[in-house]
Amino acid sequence: MEKTLIILKPDAVDRRLIGEITGRFERKGLHIVGLKLAMIPVSVAEKHYEAHRAKPFYDGLVKFMTGAPVVLMALEGNRVIEIARKMMGKTFGHQAEPGTLRGDYGVSSQFNLIHGSDSPESAARELKLFFAPGEILEYRTCDARWHLDE
Numbered sequence: 001m002e003k004t005l006i007i008l009k010p011d012a013v014d015r016r017l018i019g020e021i022t023g024r025f026e027r028k029g030l031h032i033v034g035l036k037l038a039m040i041p042v043s044v045a046e047k048h049y050e051a052h053r054a055k056p057f058y059d060g061l062v063k064f065m066t067g068a069p070v071v072l073m074a075l076e077g078n079r080v081i082e083i084a085r086k087m088m089g090k091t092f093g094h095q096a097e098p099g100t101l102r103g104d105y106g107v108s109s110q111f112n113l114i115h116g117s118d119s120p121e122s123a124a125r126e127l128k129l130f131f132a133p134g135e136i137l138e139y140r141t142c143d144a145r146w147h148l149d150e
Contacts, residue, residue: 003033003074003136004081005126007115010068012105013037018071021101021114025075028087029147034074034127034136042066048129064111074127074136077147081123084116 008021026032040048045062052058075084089096093106093113106113117123127136 001076002078002080002120002123003076003127004084004117004123005115005130006073006075006084006117007065007130008071008073009111009113009115010064010070011108011111012113013069013071015105017105017113020105022071022073024087024101025073025084028083029077029143030080030083031076031141031144031147032073033076033138034072034131036072036135037069038072038130039069040066040130044129048126072130074131081117081120085118088114088116 006025008018012018012021022032022035042062045065046053049058049061049065052061077083087101089100089102089106091102091112092109093102093111094109096103096106098104101114102112117126
């Protein structure tokens, strides 16, 4: 079963979209196996965004992600990375299709509400960065049979 990291960024938290966004993932049939409200330490944000270190937006991104609370979520499901990224929509809200999270709730190219891992490798790395051992749970919901290809 595949897992991925989702971060509801400070703009999503500030706009009170936590329930709406998590509800859409749940209604899709994805399984929340880890969830917490947190302040990201600067050192963790720097490590998370290290691939962007040389880019002009890096410092502002780290400051934004560490300046207010975020919601950290571990999702599980078949093809969860692909599904979550489709649900998120294109990076910039003004380019994202209606029906996607960014298409429905975003217009900014700077504040894009949500982060989702882009590959199984990045998901594994990112989940370890934001969740300590024991914080991601293993359990099945009563409706799992309707959402799993078994």
